[in-house]
Amino acid sequence: MPKRPLDTIDYRILAALQEDGRMSNLDLADKVGLSPSPCSRRVHLLETDGFIRRYVALLDPATIDLPVHVFVNITLEKQVEASLETFERTVLERPEVLECYLMTGSFDYLLRVVVSDLAAYERFVLDHLTRIPGVASIKSSFALKQVQYRTALPLGHLAE
Amino acid sequence: MPKRPLDTIDYRILAALQEDGRMSNLDLADKVGLSPSPCSRRVHLLETDGFIRRYVALLDPATIDLPVHVFVNITLEKQVEASLETFERTVLERPEVLECYLMTGSFDYLLRVVVSDLAAYERFVLDHLTRIPGVASIKSSFALKQVQYRTALPLGHLAE
DNA sequence: GGACGCTTTGGCATGAATCACCAAGACTGT
DNA sequence: ACAGTCTTGGTGATTCATGCCAAAGCGTCC
Secondary structure, three states, rough: OEEEOOOHHHHHHHHHHOHHHOOHHHHHHHHHOOHHHHHHHHHHHHHHHEEEEEEEEEEEEOOOOOOEEEEEEEEEEEOHHHHHHHHHHHHHOOOOOOEEEOOOOOOEEEEEEEEEHHHHHHHHHHHHHHOOOEEEEEEEEEEEEEEEEOOOOOOOOHHO | OOOOOOOOOHHHHHHHHHHHOOOOOHHHHHHHHHHHHHHHHHHHHHOOOOOOOEEEEOOOOOOOOOOEEEEEEEEOOOOOOHHHHHHHOOOOOOOEEEEEEEEOOEEEEEEEEOOOHHHHHHHHHHHHHHHOOOEEHHHHHHHEEEEEOOOOOOOOOHHO
């Protein structure tokens, strides 16, 4: 649910900043067809209104020596709904868990974990995952290759 | 495999820019314990050496009206290894596919797809996925809640 | 142990960008 | 058609980024 209606220029700004978050306001203004002043103001509004959450630098996992990508399917015992929060809290404070989703169906979580090697992954599973109460099963799937990794949401025709 | 050895200050720079990609060089220099000049130089080296891939703005999927997150497990027929490339090429050009991984085991792909509603997802599956030759099965799992979404790689103790 | 050479740092100056303010234009509703 | 409101575009002051150069740290070699 959009907080407020955005026009084409707003979407163009979002699309541009999704691709290059460090684009200068002058270039951005030129790209979206606006002069620098109103462009800067719109960017700040998009930030304060929550459309832009943050700006980040994306690193190359391989060069940082974090080549192991694991997807973890976790099933919780059904009766422990109260411990969902415990599980999520634990997951949130583990930096190697880059993504965590609560999935439809039974109480299943899907985790994307990045570690330096299999030993580190084993430590993560044994020291953290299995210690969470209510975890019924842990199924790990390893990624051979990252074919695509996007952070840019598909704005599609909205940005023209 | 790291391209070159990084020291603690480099890792501190990477950690800081992962959290705030628009941090000013003065703040960054202050944070990592360096003066602005060498800090700026190190950042540029980290960029040109490939440790920093890019800078992006992260948008809020909910406010942009893209609330449907789907994970898609795709099995390819084993004999069509030549069409792996076809599959990957198709996936790469679909903006709603934010992530795509080639998984271990059989020829399985895992996709993370973001769309505005179920109808859009149906169109994506019917118009694009099923049209790729060699696709044996498509299994969709829907995310109820995004518990965690990080882009920052765990640098851990490296950044102190 | 001392001195040389390499690498990195820190300060300064210049050029550029950002941000706030104000006037002018467009648009809507009456 | 007119008035009110919102958005735009320009200008100026402040802040920031970046290239240059001297100095310091450090390892090495003699």
